[in-house]
Every structure is written in C-alpha cells, then in structure tokens.
Amino acid sequence: MGKPGGYRRGEQQPAAIEPVARICVDVPLAHLDRPFDYLVPDKYAEDAVPGCRVRVRFAGQLVDGYILERVAESGHQGKLAYLERVTSPEPVLSPEILSLARAVADRYAGTLIDVLRLAIPPRHARAEAAEPRAAAPPPEPPDPAGWARYPRGGAFLEALRGARPAHAVWQALPGEDWPARLAEAAAQVAAAGRGAVLVVPDHRDLARVHAACVRVLGEAGVVALAADLGPSERYKRWLAVRRGAVKVVVGTRAAAFAPVADPGLVAVWDDGDDLHADQRMPYPHTRDVLMLRAHASGAALLVAGFARTAEAALLVRTGWAHEIVGAREQLRAVAPRVTSIGEDDRQEERDAAARAARLPSVAFAAAREALAAGLPVLVQVPRRGYVPALACGGCRAPARCRRCSGPLALPAGGEDVPRPAACRWCGAAEAGFSCPACGSRRLRFVVVGAKRTAEELGRAFPGFPVRTSGADEVLSEVPAKPALVVATPGAEPFVPQGYGAALLLDGWAMLARSDLRAGEEALRRWLTAAALVRGAAEGGRVVVIADSSLPVVQALVRWDPVWHAETELDARTELGFPPAVRIATVDGTPAAVNEFLDGLTLPPSAQILGPVTLETRGQEEERERALIRTPRTDGRALATALHDAVAARTARKEPDLVRVRLDPLELL
Template sequence: MAGKATTRRGERVPAAGLPVARVCVDVPLAHLDRPFDYQVSTEQDADAVPGCRVRVRFAGQLVDGYLLERAESSEYGRKLTFLDRVISPEPVLSPEVAELARAVADRYAGSLIDVLRMAIPPRHARVEAKPSPEPVPPPEPPSDEGWARYPFGPNLLDALRSGRAARAVWQALPAEDWPARLAEAAASMASTGRGALVVVPDHRDLARLQRACAALVGEAGVVTLSADLGPSERYKRWLAVRRGSVRVVLGTRGAAFAPVRDLGLVAVWDDGDDLHAEPRMPYPNVRDVLVQRAHLTGASLLVGGFARTAEAQLLVDSGWAHEVVAARDVLRAVAPRVAAVGESEWQEVKDPAARSARLPSIAFDAARAALAADTPVLIQVPRRGYVPALACGQCRSPARCRRCAGPLALPGGTQDGVPRPAYCRWCGATEAAYRCPNCGSRRLRGQVIGARRTAEELGRAFSGVPVRTSGGDEVLADVPGGRSLVVATPGAEPLARGGYGAALLLDGWALLGRADLRAAEETLRRWMTAAALVHEAGRVVVVADSSLAPVQALVRWDPVWHARQELAARAELGFPPAVRMATVDGAPDALAGVLEELHLPPTGEVLGPVPLSEDKERALVRVSRAEGRALATVLAEVLAVRSARKEPDVVRVKLDPLEVL
C-alpha cells in the first residue's frame, strides 16, 4: 500500500509527471457512467499504473475504482481530490479489455462498471502476491487431418498458423469430436506464439475441451476459467492469463472477457445455447462479445455448432464471415437415419394413432432394434419431473387458448358444485366451451410429461432393461455402452461409449409451442445436439409433425437451410437479428414516462405496451440495424436521466432479447 507524500503543512504533493488519474468509479448509477479525474501523489506515482485498482472518495464515501489512464492535465477546472490509495499496483484492466468493455456497454445501453464486474474477478491479495508460472514454449502445429472432411477446414488452420485473420461459421458433422477440432484450431494459433480463447456453454463441455487441448499443448499450456472454481483458484488462473503465462484459455460465459495476451483467435461453441446469455445487466451475449472483440483486435473468429443460429447466418450473409461445412456426400455417410411422424403413408397405415401417440410404433421399433444390437437408447424429453398439461381427448393435440394460443390448464375445485373451467396460463382467460381445431372434439384430457414419468413408463415397456435419468440436479457426464435406456432433458444428454443406437425425441409440441422468438431455432438446436450423439448406423425418431420446418431440417440434417429460412422470416416480421430491438419493462407509469422521453431514429417504432403482470408492462422498441447504435445511445440517455432524477421505479432495458412475449 502506498503511503502519503506530505509537505511541512501536511499537504499531499502531486506527482511530477502525469499527475492526473482518470478513474472509473464503482458506482452503479447510469448518469455517472464516465471517468472522473483525481490527483496522484508523489508516493503513489510508481504504483498508480493504468489498469490498477484504486480507492477514491466519491460523494463523501470511499468507493473502489479502476485507473483507466494517467494524464498531464484535467478539464475539470477545479482543484482535484487525491486518490485515497492504490489498492494494488497489479494492472488487472488491460487497455484491450477496457476498450472491449466500453464497446459492449455502449452496444447494450449499459454502463462500463457493470461490464467490468463481469470481466474482472474479485481480488485475493495472497494469490496476487505469488508469481505466476513461466509460459511454456509454443506447441507444434497439429495435423490438418481432423478438418479434412470440411473443404475449407485445412484452409482455416493454415490461416491461423500464418497470422491471417479468419472469420468462420463452422457446421459440425454428426458424431463429430468437436472438442478435438476446437483444440486443433487453438493449438494452431498457439504454435505461432499468440493466444487463443474458446468459450463453451457449461462445465461438462469445458472438461471435454480441456482434455483435448491438454493433449496438444500440454497441461501447463492451457487454463480453464469458470464460475464453479473457488474465488481464490479462479483469481489465480485469471492472473496467470493476464500475466501471459498461458496461451490457450478455455472457459464458460465470463471467460469471454479474459485478458489473453496477444490474442489471435476467439471461438464459441454452440452459440445458440441460452447459457451464453448473461443474466445480469447489460445482458450481453458471448457470441456478440466475441464478434466485437474480433473486430476491435483483428483476431480470428470461429463460431461452431451442430445447428446454426440466425445471428450466425447473418454473419455469413453479410460477408463478414465464411462458412465451413462438409459436402453432402460426406454428411450422408456419417449421419444417422432420421424419421418423423407422418412422413409416409405406410407409417400411418401401420400405426393410425402415430400422430396422437406420445410413443408411436416407429419409436418403439427404433428402440427395440438398438437394444437388440446391445447399444443404449437416448430418450430426450423437454422437462424433468412430472409436468401436467391438457390435450384434446380424441387426437391428443395440445390444448391452446383461442385468444393468445397459450397452454390451457385446469384450476381444480368446483364453483357452485360445477368443476371450474380450463383457463389459459398466459392470459388467464377461461375456456368454458373448448373445441379442438384439428378434430373438433370438445373433450379435454390431462397428460403428464417429464423425465421421471417417461422413465417409469419405459421401465414397464422394456422390462429388464436398465433405465438411467439425466437432468436437473443429477446430470450424467457419460454412460457405459451396452443396452440401456437413458432419459435426459435437453442439454443434459450424457455421452455414450461408441454412440447411441437410437435417439427418441419426444414431446416436440412442448418445445415448439414456447412463447419465445427462438422457439423453432432452439428446438432444432436441442434435437440436433441429441441426434449428433447417435452413431452413423443408428436411428433418430422425432415425435413431431413431419411438415414443420425444424423437423424437415433435422430429417435432412440441414441446419443451414433452416437458419436461412429463420433469418428471412425475422426480416419479414421485423425481429432480431434483422433489426435491432429492445424490450423495456417497468411499472405502467414509469414505462409511459420512458417512452414519452424517447427520441427515436427515423426508422424507430414502439410496439405495445402489453401487460406482463398486474404491476408490470413491456414495450418493444425497434430500429433498423444501421441505426442500432443510435437506439442504444438514446436508451442509455433516458436511463441516465431517470438515474439523475432518482426515479423510484425500476425500468429494465434489454437489447436484442431472446424473448419478446
């Protein structure tokens, strides 16, 4: 800790050179999102380096902050207050991360300090006092063999090794060893002496990727960053990255801001996973952060997955990135056979109830064949536990509200001796005279879905076959080979040694019927992630109408076609990423005040507001992509004005939201 330089009068003496420190203070108020100038004393001169943590007096209180830069003079025009102290001379905020954080804050109408809280972990003095390991020598460049199945795969690795900026959207083949491919890309960059950063959705993916990278660059050449590490261990590893001890950095969402030295490659796997979306203000998405980072630093970018998002497709359509996909003949050789309900007349003749059955005969046939071949069967269900729902009593189609298409439910109990009518879970309207739009039946029946119920049903149907469940608090990393039934929720599918013999994707209506902008895209992503675990001779059965676009994309294994269709549909309807959109939530009076003060660009329009609950409403604000920065600026200014006025009602702004309803 730096001491205080004093004169005989007890006054602190400014530093001889660059006596002004510009500080980002840790104050979560929108109207204070700017640097503040302080003086640096003589004794603090050596320790007050750009990027270090400081403590300053602000509005009568001592608060933390980050020293952004030193300057010769200030435009403040008055006498500056001295830094209270330099907490640590460790430069934890690099210029590159500071620029990135500012860009992310501006894009999402947030404040710099909110982004820095995500980017920089809390300090641990004992860890900081210890030196980090010396960097290991650059590894040897890996072979191109793993990428040879993709026509532009070897070209991608060659660009990474030669220092050329490469921006690619990669469509992984079914059953692809994607951790090995990402490890080869990272090792190719590390072989040049530059850094590589790869972000994955969860700890299971991170463990697989770490093993693949360690095999190419060595255990000492790679480090993982994730939220499940203890504070001390996380800060230790983060410091090693900041000090340049490792070149290959892997992590989950927060690692997108990792201070990798001489960054040459940023990559994200499965960018459509909602785990990549930050739940804290200003709600940035990992893909967008890495795209911004690649743009600012000139680093290469790799976006990979079994499916493709509309946002990734926009990168390709705009020419900013190129796609890396396999030829159709290579795909046909490795993809499992996918069947859907109602795809042929023979299927309906054999099983007339296939469209209404939860487990049609084609699903049972696929499971029996896989079990007979002594291979496991994966059964994906949308939710865990027991989830009650209402369906038509004749054709079993999901019962929907005639007003908003929301799911119907039974409240239970009676009113005047008569059972209470069904009601909508979304809008609350009652359905006293329900009629099925498909078959005209007026009968309703309850049905129970979920992993636990499915496991019980399958256990009775396939007696003597082991049944395992994965989801919720008990997520399996892998299962042994051999005949077994594995019931898993989306995202919790374990790996099977040798691959699954079959995959049954149940209750497609529950996924496709969600009130989400990305319902179709997300459903296809979850289906393809599960289907990719099936070996090439296996079968995949999706229990959903074969005429639906996501089902067609899965049957043909063509996520690129679906991404193009999805992007075109959003452009026609005016939804992201074809436009920039923001959701503004708040109390009715507060929301009305915000909308009244908005000075939107020429293409701007406001949709709504609509009620979310008794005391909260939501409005949608959208502009063209060209005016997206102006929208973020306008929203940030309105929030700053409300903050300065100390308005009591909280208004939440979210740009490019995943949900709009």
C-alpha cells in the same frame, strides 16, 4: 470531467509525472458512466499504473475503481481529490479489455463498470502474491487431418497460421469430435505465438474441450476458467493469462473477456444455447462479445455448433463470415437415420395411434434393436413449465397477431372464461383470428409440458437399467452398455462410442412454445442429441415424435440446419424480427414504463409496441413490458437513446426501477 466527491488533504503532494489519474469508479448509476479525475499522491506514483485497482472517495464514501490512464493535466477547473490508496499495483485491466468493455456497454445500452464486473474477477490477495506461473512453450502445429473433411477447413487453419482475421461459421458433422477440432484450431494460433479464447455453454462441455486442449497443448498450455472454481483458484488462473504465462483459455460465458494477449482466435460453441446470454446487466451475449473483440483486435472468429442460429446465418449472408460445412457425401457417411412419426403413411396403418402415442411402435422398435446390440438408448424429454400458447386449430401453426406478428395468448383466466385472444407484444385483442396458412378461424389452446418417462420405460423394457439426467443430477458421461438414458434437452450424457438410438419425444412441447425461437431451439436441441448417435452405417437410429410436414422436422430428417437457418432468417426479415432488426424490452411498473417511453428520443425508424401487462406471481406489483424495434442500421442510435433515458432517471433518483434489455433471447 465531472468533479468527484471527497476532500483533499493538504499534506499530500501530487506525483511529479502525470499526477492526474482518470478513474472508472464502481458506482452503478448510468448518469455517472464516465471517468473522474483524481490526483495521484507522490507515494503512489509508481504503483498507480493504468489498469490497477484503487480506492477513492466518491460522494463521501469510499468506493473501488480502476485507473484508466494517467495524464499531465485535468480538464476539470476545480480542485481534485487525491485517490485514497492503490489496492493492488497489478494492472488487471488491459487496454484491449477496456476497449472491449466500452464497446459492449455501448452496444447494450449499459455502463462500463457493469461490464467490468463481468470481465474482471474479484481480487484474491493470496493468489496475487503466489509464485507466478511459468510461461508455457509454444506447441507444435497440430495435424490438420481432422479439418480435412470440410472443404474450407484447411483454408481456415491456413488463415490461423498466417494470422489473418478469418471469420467462419462452422457446421460440425454428426458424431464429430468437436472438442478436438477446437483444440487443433487453438493450437494453430498458439504455435504462432498468439492467444486463443474458446467459450462453451456449460461445465460438461468445458471439461471435454479442456481435456482435448491438454492433449494437444500440454497441461501448462491451457487454463480453464469457470465460476465454480472458487475465488482463489479462478483468480490465480486468470492472473496467469493476464501475465502472459498461458495463451489458450477455455471457459464459460465470462471467459469471452479473458485477458489473452494478442488474441489470434476467439470461438464460441453452440451459440444458440441460452447459457451464452448473461443474466446480469447489461445482459450481453457471448457471440456478440466475441464478434466485437474479433473486429477490434483482428483475431479470427469461429461460431461453431451442430445447429445454426439465424444470427449466424446473417453473418454468412452479409459476407462478414464464411461457412465451413461438410460435403453431402461426408454427411451421409456419418449421419444416423432419422425417422419422424407421420413420415410414412404405411407406418400409421401399422400403428393407428402413432401420431398421439407417447412411444409409438417405430420408437419401440428402434430402442429394442439398439439394446439388443448392446448399446445405450437416449430418450430426450422436453422440460416442464413452458408457457401456454395458442395455435391454429386446423394446421397447428403458432397463432400470430396480424398487426405486429407477435404471439397470441389467452388473458389470465382465459381458459375458463370466454375471452378473445390478445397479442403478448402489442396487447391488441384478436377476436376475428384467421390463419394465414390454412384459413382456419379456430384457435387451439396448447398445454405443453412433459411427464417423466423413466418409470414407463422401465416397465416397457424390463431387465434394462434406466438412468436420468436433468436438473437434479446431470450426467456427464455414460458407458457404452445397454441402458435407457432419459435426459432433458441440454443434459444428454456423452457416450464415447455413440448411442445406438435416440428417441426425441413430445415434439409439440417445444414447437408450440410461445417464443420467437421455438423452431430454431427445437432443431438445435434435436441435432445436439442426434449428433451423439452412431451413423446409419453402424445401425444408428433417431426417431422424432413430430409432424414430418413441418420445416423444422424436415431439416432434422435431411440434417440440413443451414437451410433451416436461412429460411428462418428470411421469415424474420419479412416479419421484422431479430436479427433482421434490433429490439429492446422495457420492463417496469405501468407508470415507470410510460414515463420512460415519454422521455425517449428515438430515431425516426423506431417503432414502439405495447406496453402489455406481464404475468406476475402472488401479490407482486403489476408490471408491464414495452418493445422497441428499429432497423439494424439504427441500432447504435437506439442503444444511445436508451442509455440516455436511463441516465436521466438515475440522475432524478426515480424510485421505480426500469429494466432495459437489448436483443434479449426471449421477448415475452
């Protein structure tokens, strides 16, 4: 072990038993990502337990740390410093979470201490000293009838009861009371004395799942963990889990690390939501964290949602997970009727401007019918500010580079000054574009974004209230009364009895995004909104303003996200996109990026794309991005190479920062 900084006071005596503590110090430097040995003073012999917080002197400064283990001897040949004090004897870092944090750091080329910052909340002394929470009694096994609609649902619950490490990808049926199903799955493992971790994207989903768990497990049987609780309440609830008083945890992203003892189930809802990707180093994704946790602990894993990501499809294709999907007759019984503009030629004859109009006649008709029936209508409007992209001028397919299949875009100022398109991944100019789908040589500049439609709808439907749900104010729930609810994707309010209709506007605003996941993300958002609508038997209608010939629109009309995910996975495998490969992005100044790439020792299979210039605002310093991709079999080698290169830079105290991300949701 390396020699820690500091000094040794001669009057202190080391502990008689296991006097050496191996400590992870809170220093965010990659070249110091290893434990350091310190002597434990005799006065802290009982309190300095593995997993507790301590203060040590490192390089002349007092820093925090965690004791990883106590040993009898140190491998360091020099003198060891004493740890300064034990901040708290509470063992907040369990062996399982330590192992998980190390695995996450290794997967994402990060450091252990960065992951521990995500996993362990800050200490709150008053909460720590409060009366411990009484342990909740095991619940009764829940009624499995809700899962009986799925052919493999009963088998999954049986695996949970038998403590078998089942891995499943669950495709929820439209209109499904998914919070209740997750609560029932958690109750199955809690009844057997094991723990469960349920992770959802945001606070609205958290409130619904927590309420469902309370109904099944009781108030004392579950805790909700979220960042907006406040430091005292959050730490109090987290301690109740760490001390074993509560077996079931529901929470947002950081809850994936909840210290549940003997986990029997870890589950993530809507894994395609970008809120599951942490924006702090080392940028882990909830789905991958739970996969690592399930693999290491033997817990069951459930990846659930109305849609399916290519990553989830890969789990099924490789046999690592089995799918839980409803039978087609069940789907037809509960799904709303979905119509896309352009689906029926006679529809265009009745409305010549149907393809271009923002609200064509079929959408007005669906809204009028729902309002007349006394039901609310959901209007989904894409967010503003998508990055402009280039598409084929003939068939509107996204324009891609013929060298690396990256997205084509115009350089800065390209809207006014004629310039050839360039790849945003490898930077190569594309002066002779030819669409591989239709052969057209024309490019179309797609300006995407959506205007607010609340005023337009108010004029079109006088006498009915118009409510909005978006960034400024997100509504959790609206009553089942006639109203127009305009919402941005992800902010759709819940209606207990279901909407009468949903209008999905400006499909091109999402489909034309210069993003690898544009189609997948559009379908996910559409399905999430459409799942809130009543079934076709009750008059439920969904109208999507998009070309019905597009595969993603066909998947929505047929309600077949499984087919779309498999098709998407096939296309990404052929083009060399995630999840078929692992990709890293390297961002920084041009000099820093080039120096970083020169110092990399990559596996032979690795391919470097770029670097290309990133768009900057104002007078910011010029920045570039390089992409590095490699087969999944060499993913660990890529992560190790990136970590070593970052460590070499921090050891040299390079002034220019370089940001490294593995498997980011957005490449450019």
